[in-house]
Amino acid sequence: MGHQTETGRPWDEELVPDERGRTGNPEQGCPVEVALAAIAGRWTTLVLRELMHGPASYGELRERLPRISPKVLAERLRALEDRELVVRERVRGFPVRTSYGLTPRGEALRPLLVELYRTGSALS
Incomplete structure (x- = not known):
């Protein structure tokens, strides 16, 4: 049996396996809120x-x-860099080019994006 809520009902251990998500408010440290913030913004999931x-x-x-x-793409790439999901690298040569790639944190979003697609398909 999971820990009890303030109402006496037990927590669903699969949905809320630890204290970080056991809140009545959307907290920044809640893993669900962290994941949602990582993919927030129109076009972000497509860039990822x-x-x-x-x-x-x-x-x-x-x-x-x-x-x-161009403006939105630049903004999304900057935001993904700020979240440490994307890394920007200068590529030698002439002209100098810039390459964007996923960090391990960015790669960790793959299962989330796959599941969001599956869920969206099931709901549509």
Whole structure:
């Protein structure tokens, strides 16, 4: 039996396996809130999806996602970098190019994206 809530009902140990999620408010440290923040923002999941195939330049991402505006793509890449989900690397040569790739933290989002797709398919 799981720990009890304030109402006396036990916690579902699969949904809430530890204290970080046992709150009545959306807390920043809650693992669910952390995961949702990681993929927040329109286009973010599509940018992540494209980077799941391997590193890509800004131009390659624009080609793969032709409807995303340059401004939004730059903002999403910056936000993903800030969250330490994406790393930006300068590629030697002329002209100098920039490549974006997933960090191990970014790669860890793969099962979440797969499950979101499955769930969305089941709900539609």
